[in-house]
Amino acid sequence: MANNEQVKELLDAGVHFGHLTRKWNPNMAPYIYMERNGIHIINLYKTSAKLAEAEEALKKIAASGRKILFVATKKQAKDIVAENAQKANMPYITERWPGGMLTNFVTIRKAVKKMSSIDRMKQDGTFNTLSKKERLAVDRTRAKLEKNLGSISDMNRLPGAIFVVDITREHIAVKEAQKLNIPIFAMVDTNSDPRQVDYVIPSNDDAGKSIAKIVSSVSDAIVDGLKERKAEKETEAAVASEGAEVKTARKRTAAAPIAVASSEEE
Template sequence: MATRPQLSLLPRQLQMTMLTGRARLQRLMPPQSRSGLQAEATGSSGSTEASEQQSRDSVAHSTLQMLSVRGLLAAGAHLGHAASEQHVRMTGHVFGTRGGISIINLDHTLAALRRAAGVARGVAAGGGTVLFVATRPALHRLAVDAALACPAPRGAFVTKWIGGSLTNRARVLRRSLAIPHSPHIVVSAPDSAARDSPPRSRDPGQAPPASTAVRDALPALIVILDLKNNLHAVREAHALAIPVIAICDSDCDPALVQYPIPANDDSISSVGLIASLIAAAVREASVF
């Protein structure tokens, strides 16, 4: 497989073209963020309103920082796989090639992020559970961190997908390890022999368990950070009419999910940026 080029190796014309999306950032941002969340109350509103306004400004600023072409470019979100591995349905999302590597169009990435963030915000506003899925070991921490950053109910699944985790969850997730500081994230035992064992608690000092999943209710939205490793999860989600947001690298089929985000799914910084953005959108729904 060809090695992905560093940003410095990209021609300046390509870099500048990809950065044109920054001028459209204000248009792409949600109305709350574009307006800077200016307070409508007068100075006599009191310290409580001031504190709430400060919290809102902080959330909006965080989202603004993440939702930018420059940030995506710095994170390496534009670097796809070898051009020879490019999926035919990703052609429209690829800007071109450089050194045999597909270069993802970050304007498309930014638009897809805006759409996905809006979906996540709507689900959270309705009290739905957002489930983050990342079964590649390097991405485990990102999925768990994104889930913990969201208000409850939330969840993450970070091992090989167990068949029936959604469609037969009453049995598959019967044995679970509750995380004390976050009762809405539970750990499922992947081995079939352990499924009939009674639940047990986990010592807070122990290392994070191998897998986590939502136990008590179906998620209203699934966010997949490594699509090609979780096709079974996609099929189960489709069977239950659960919408899916997924990062789609240049070798993925974006038609598999309702809300594909064209971006590099191998870079920790790229995946982390996108996961953080979606988590921020979920938090916004609880703030406003």
């Protein structure tokens, strides 16, 4: 896609609208094009370049087999992020960020395993042996765990990266990722500090259309990375299968003269 064409799409989605000038973070100055009616306007050519850079990096992470954790708890972003994370088969947090989600991952995994334990109880009949009061308590616990952690149930280890919508709101997630040196990709608006992020995508992180445009582009790149990984695995499997067939053929060829010699001796 031509750069100008992508910039037009970003413009149509309202990605260029920043915050009021009095709420800006001076560190975002390199990404600001101008000020209009008291609002900062983001330079979409820089957004386009940074988005392409982030997409390429995320594609590589996905192709390596590592997970990318999506984080967005603000109302206008939750459904968009959940939908796109599911499309890319990636974990996501759209409810309250559980403190220690990354820095105390072992405890979080125990909570996820508790969900599986309750499910097994229901399957093997143990759940039915409980009193009505106990069953209600277990159901409430299961529902609460599902709401907060159900979307990360397949994340068995720390993610290879996190993608954040609004780093000011999700500052705890950002700090945890920084502490563990997990790469941070994020939509960064004019009121936030881009220095906290490894891959900055300067953009409007409040409007639904803007969030949808950036997040869908990112998830598409991740899907491409997963396709590359799948194709690579299929190629490796085909080569391995072909190698096995060649070895078998060689063994048969090597054994053939011995069988002939044995027949002549008789």
